[in-house]
Amino acid sequence: SCWSKSLGYSCCSTCTTVIDSDNDGDWGIENGNWCGIPKDCAKNSATCKGAQGYSCCQRSCEVVATDEDGQWSIENNDWCLIDESKC
The missing domain is CATH 3.90.1220.10 (Cellulose docking domain, dockering)
Structure with missing residues (x-):
């Protein structure tokens, strides 16, 4: 499930570079739009x-x-x- 949809943003299609982080999760930018980075990206990048x-x-x-x-x-x-x- 996409955690950022409830906030009005789509999830990033890939594990993109983290631009910002807040209490909800990590945020990236794709095609000029903010997107929520999927939660499993953090464990994959470890x-x-x-x-x-x-x-x-x-x-x-x-x-x-x-x-x-x-x-x-x-x-x-x-x-x-x-x-x-x-x-």
């Missing part, structure tokens, strides 16, 4: 910390590049560190 200012990939396992931080892919037209626990 295993992968990201690197160099980039977040971890939410779904992608396709390796585009590799460096000392790990394997990288691209999601939403931006670099992301591949979460090996999901791939």
